[in-house]
Amino acid sequence: MVIATTLFFVGCKPKDADIQAAIQAKEAAGITVAVTKGDVTLTGEVDDEATKAKAEEIAKAEKGVKSVINNLTVKPADVPVVIAEDPALIKNVADATKDFPTVKAEVKDGVILLTGEIKKASLITLMQHLSALNPKKIDNKLTVK
Missing domain, CATH: 3.30.1340.30 (Histidine-containing Protein; Chain: A;)
Incomplete structure (x- = not known):
């Protein structure tokens, strides 16, 4: 049982x-x-x-x-993308590019246009600094040496 x-x-x-x-x-x-x-x-x-x-x-x-x-x-909340305003971006881009005398940078409507020449080793550093400034886009027209 x-x-x-x-x-x-x-x-x-x-x-x-x-x-x-x-x-x-x-x-x-x-x-x-x-x-x-x-x-x-x-x-x-x-x-x-x-x-x-x-x-x-x-x-x-x-x-x-x-x-x-x-x-x-x-899930993490969607954080809206913040694009920097042109006046602040112009000042910060000038600061970021001051160590690269052969690079010219223009800012218009949140887009950074890069022209001139840069060494390959310096390109990554410059792009990291510029990306951190929250531009809409970085238009890279640099010649890499």
């Missing part, structure tokens, strides 16, 4: 695959569910903290779940 009762209860316990399928069906797109011995792990990327919390709540509510590990990440 004891053996029959034990087998009955073991047989009634939800299997990991069943738990996983049940939770996955209820979760939002982009959420992956893994289940090992009743322990649920949620992974993926969600839009906000509320969605992350709701996903955990759904998993915890499923029969047979012992614990939930919520490894979901929240």
